[in-house]
Amino acid sequence: MRSPAQLLVALTLVQACARPGMQAPGIAPLACTAERTAWAVPAGARRSLTVALAVADPSRDGWEARGEWRLREAVAAWNAMGLPLRLVPTRDFQGANIRIVIVRSLPAPTDASPGLQRYRAGVTRLDTEPSGHIVRAHVGLAEHSPLGVPYSVDEQLATLLHELGHAMGLPHASHPMALMAAQSQVTELTAVDQALATRVLRGAACDTPVVARRGETVPER
Numbered sequence: 001m002r003s004p005a006q007l008l009v010a011l012t013l014v015q016a017c018a019r020p021g022m023q024a025p026g027i028a029p030l031a032c033t034a035e036r037t038a039w040a041v042p043a044g045a046r047r048s049l050t051v052a053l054a055v056a057d058p059s060r061d062g063w064e065a066r067g068e069w070r071l072r073e074a075v076a077a078w079n080a081m082g083l084p085l086r087l088v089p090t091r092d093f094q095g096a097n098i099r100i101v102i103v104r105s106l107p108a109p110t111d112a113s114p115g116l117q118r119y120r121a122g123v124t125r126l127d128t129e130p131s132g133h134i135v136r137a138h139v140g141l142a143e144h145s146p147l148g149v150p151y152s153v154d155e156q157l158a159t160l161l162h163e164l165g166h167a168m169g170l171p172h173a174s175h176p177m178a179l180m181a182a183q184s185q186v187t188e189l190t191a192v193d194q195a196l197a198t199r200v201l202r203g204a205a206c207d208t209p210v211v212a213r214r215g216e217t218v219p220e221r
């Protein structure tokens with residue numbers, strides 16, 4: 001059995017996410033493709049994904065005591081959207097579909113822009129099977145930037161919501177009023193996020209102007 005810290009070491013960069021208001025030039029949103037990575041969901045049905053949270057380093061911001069409550073709040077915010085994927089908190093970290101590890105800081109990727117190196121707040125890696133379906137998601141969430149600057153609890157909670165979106169298979173949104181934007185201007189999920197998640201998780205065609213293409217606009221609901 002691997003410890004949360006070991007699991008974090010296994011994280012590789014799939015989604016690099018700055019915090020709202022932080023400048024991280026050069027982060028390109030994911031392109032929408034027909035082979036988009038997704039959880040397998042039976043047609044017309046909903047699927048539950050279990051989510052567990054572990055604290056790898058001694059927490060400055062009370063994640064040991066409050067992590068379970070914070071996770072429940074984040075899960076409730078996503079579940080309120082009525083998406084085909086429903087998140088269910090669990091204490092079974094090893095068996096969880098989505099594993100979240102709270103760490104002091106995430107390593108700065110050497111190949112990233114200077115902004116991202118300074119502000120890396122969260123990361124999500126998706127394990128997939130040959131069919132392309134996601135079988136597990138690993139999320140790293142940092143209390144400090146790679147340079148040691150602390151994130152506020154509100155920033156960390158926003159990052160948690162954002163990374164849960166990636167863990168469900170959502171790409172970055174191009175609209176700054178989406179929390180799923182790479183450089184979001186908001187700290188809570190918005191109607192733009194709901195439009196994005198609904199379209200993506202319901203399998204909307206990729207050529208519709210919905211997600212993840214720079215310069216396109218996410219339509220308001």
Ligand SMILES: [Zn+2]
Pocket residue numbers: 015016017018162166172181182
């Ligand atoms: Zn992101």
